[in-house]
Amino acid sequence: MGKILSVHSFRGGTGKSNITANLAVACAMYGDARVGVIDTDIQSPGVHVIFGLGGKKLQHPLNQYLQGQCKIEDVAVDVTKSLKLEKGQLFMFPAALEASEITKILREGYEVSMLSEGFNQIIDNMNLDYLLIDTHPGLNEETFLSIAVSDGLFVVMRPDSQDYLGTSVTLEIAKKLDVPNIYMIINKLLPKYDVASVKKEVEKTYKIPVAGIIKFYEELADTASKEVFITIHPEHELTGIFKEIYEIARQI
Secondary structure (H helix, E strand, O other): EEEEEEEOOOOOOOHHHHHHHHHHHHHHHHHEEEEEEEEOOOOOOOHHOOOOOOOEEEEOOOHHHHOOOOOOOHHOEEEEOOOOOOOEEEEEOHHHHHHHHHHHHHHHOOOHHHHHHHHHHHHOOOOOOOOEEEEOOOHHHHHHHHHOOOOOOEEEEOOOHHHHHHHHHHHHHHOOOOOOOEEEEEEEEOOOOHHHHHHHHHHHHHOOOOEEEEEOOOHHHHHOOOOHHHHHHHOHHHHHHHHHHHHHHOOO
8 A cells, every 4th residue: 555645834935846746756766666746736736847747738637637527547647757767657646727727626616525535546546655745835624634644744844933833733733633654844944054953943842853954955946846856966965865855754
């Protein structure tokens, strides 16, 4: 049975989608695994752009599945070759980026339980080792569902006051939902801060282990969310951090 890993943040702008994409590729590359990435941020999707699908017409976006117009397997886009992965296989399950499709599903709504049904169908029918969920930031019904069915949850936060407070709420809810494995990822840490000290402070504050601390890297900013960082910078320090996070995910 494949593992469901959710990557969540209390607010947007934390780098959650970039982390999801890189962790997914790490699972495929280092684990020689079959991996799926699903974008449940229906209102503002974007992780598929990082996989190079931003300018392409999506034949069956996730929106169609949620409206009963196709099977969840029809949504899958195999991005293994385009990412030039030598090991593993990676499938993207993108949501529609067109304004008309977004407003349509917001207006008409959908049965949220279809998401959990879809998660299980994807894992079983496509024989996935990992399914990574790029969640909607904040707290809503979709987020609660994604977190509740997860084998592991990675909460992404930036080291500022708003995130410290919002993350506290997120973690409290995750604990009440009995998520078995919860980890923190600190992103966009300024170089002037000591990584070890920040890790110690965060773990003391939240009583949750920190899976990784990602400093602000100009090289990552330069990708402008158009590429998966670790595929083009295999020897970079940041790639090593994602490999460490993968090792934690592997043990979940």
